[in-house]
Amino acid sequence: MRIGEAAAAAGTSTKTLRFYEDRGLLPPAERTGNGYREYGNDAITRLEFIRRGRAAGLTLAQIGEILTLRDRGSAPCTHVRDLLAGQLADLDAQIAELAALRDAVAGFHHTASAGDPADCDPNRICSYL
Amino acid sequence: MRIGEAAAAAGTSTKTLRFYEDRGLLPPAERTGNGYREYGNDAITRLEFIRRGRAAGLTLAQIGEILTLRDRGSAPCTHVRDLLAGQLADLDAQIAELAALRDAVAGFHHTASAGDPADCDPNRICSYL
DNA sequence: CTTGACCTTCCCCTATGCTGGAATGTCAAG
DNA sequence: CTTGACATTCCAGCATAGGGGAAGGTCAAG
Numbered sequence: 001m002r003i004g005e006a007a008a009a010a011g012t013s014t015k016t017l018r019f020y021e022d023r024g025l026l027p028p029a030e031r032t033g034n035g036y037r038e039y040g041n042d043a044i045t046r047l048e049f050i051r052r053g054r055a056a057g058l059t060l061a062q063i064g065e066i067l068t069l070r071d072r073g074s075a076p077c078t079h080v081r082d083l084l085a086g087q088l089a090d091l092d093a094q095i096a097e098l099a100a101l102r103d104a105v106a107g108f109h110h111t112a113s114a115g116d117p118a119d120c121d122p123n124r125i126c127s128y129l
Numbered sequence: 130m131r132i133g134e135a136a137a138a139a140g141t142s143t144k145t146l147r148f149y150e151d152r153g154l155l156p157p158a159e160r161t162g163n164g165y166r167e168y169g170n171d172a173i174t175r176l177e178f179i180r181r182g183r184a185a186g187l188t189l190a191q192i193g194e195i196l197t198l199r200d201r202g203s204a205p206c207t208h209v210r211d212l213l214a215g216q217l218a219d220l221d222a223q224i225a226e227l228a229a230l231r232d233a234v235a236g237f238h239h240t241a242s243a244g245d246p247a248d249c250d251p252n253r254i255c256s257y258l
Numbered sequence: 259c260t261t262g263a264c265c266t267t268c269c270c271c272t273a274t275g276c277t278g279g280a281a282t283g284t285c286a287a288g
Numbered sequence: 289c290t291t292g293a294c295a296t297t298c299c300a301g302c303a304t305a306g307g308g309g310a311a312g313g314t315c316a317a318g
Contacts, residue, residue: 013276016277035296037295049255052258060274077244098224099224102221105217105220112213163266163315183305261316261317266314267310272307273304274302280297281296284294285295288290
C-alpha cells in the first residue's frame with residue numbers, strides 16, 4: 001500500500017511516516033517504479049508499536065532502541081523491561097517534583113486568597129509571590 | 130550598576146537580563162554615555178520577583194502580565210491570585226495525568242518483570258508493550 | 259601601548275515530535 | 289487534455305527559556 005493508505009491504517013499522517021523513516025524508526029521504504037513508497041503490514045505493526053510506546057511516555061529515541069534490537073534479531077524484552085523501569089522512576093520523580101511545586105503554589109494561593117489587596121506593599125511587586 | 134553586576138546580584142546571567150528586556154519583562158535599561166546598560170536596585174527587585182514566579186512554575190508570559198499590571202499602577206494581587214488558582218488547577222491536572230501514565234507503565238513493567246523473554250512472540254515487536 | 263575584563267549587537271542553536279507549505283512529479287478518470 | 293488526488297523533496301516553524309559565540313567598542317591598569 002502507498003503512504004497515504006498506510007498512514008490512515010495506522011491512524012497517523014504521511015508526514016509522520018516520512019519523519020519516522022528519517023529518524024530510523026521505520027526502515028527505508030521500498031519504492032515502486034515511480035518513486036512512491038510502498039508499505040506492507042509489518043510497517044503497520046511497527047507503527048502501532050511506536051504508538052503504544054509513545055502512549056507509555058517513551059521517547060522516539062527509546063522506541064528506536066527497542067526496534068533496533070528487534071531488527072538485529074534479539075528479543076528486546078529485557079531492554080523493554082529496563083526502559084519501563086527507568087520510565088517508572090522518571091515518572092515518580094516528575095510526580096514528586098510537581099507535587100512539591102503544587103504544595104508551594106497552594107501555599108501562595110492560600111495567602112493570596114486570605115489577604116486584602118489593599119494591604120499590598122507598594123515596595124514589592126506583589127506581596128503574594 | 131552595570132549588567133554584569135546586576136546579573137550577579139540577581140543570581141542570573143547577562144544574557145538573561147538582555148533576554149528579559151527584549152521580552153518586555155524588564156523596562157529598557159538606561160544607558161550610560163558609552164551605551165552600557167545601567168541598572169538600579171529596582172531592577173534587582175524585579176529580577177527576584179521573576180525568579181519567584183518562575184519557581185512557582187509561572188511562564189515568563191504570565192509573569193510579564195503581572196509586571197505590566199504593576200507598571201500601570203494597579204495592584205496585581207487579584208490577578209496573581211487568579212494566576213495561582215489556574216496554576217494550581219494545571220498542576221493538579223498534570224499530576225493526575227502523570228499518575229495515570231505511571232499506573233499504566235507500572236502495569237506493563239509488572240508484566241515484563243514476570244514474563245520470560247523466551248515467551249516473546251516473534252510476530253510482535255515486543256509482547257510487553 | 260597593550261592586555262584583559264567588561265560591554266554592545268547579531269544570529270544561530272538546544273530538545274521534542276511533528277506540521278505546513280512550496281515546487282514539482284505521477285497517474286487514473288472524465 | 290485537463291483536473292484532482294495522490295506522491296516526491298526540502299525548507300521552515302512551533303513553543304520554551306535562554307546559551308554560545310562572533311565581531312567589535314570601551315576603559316582602567318600595568
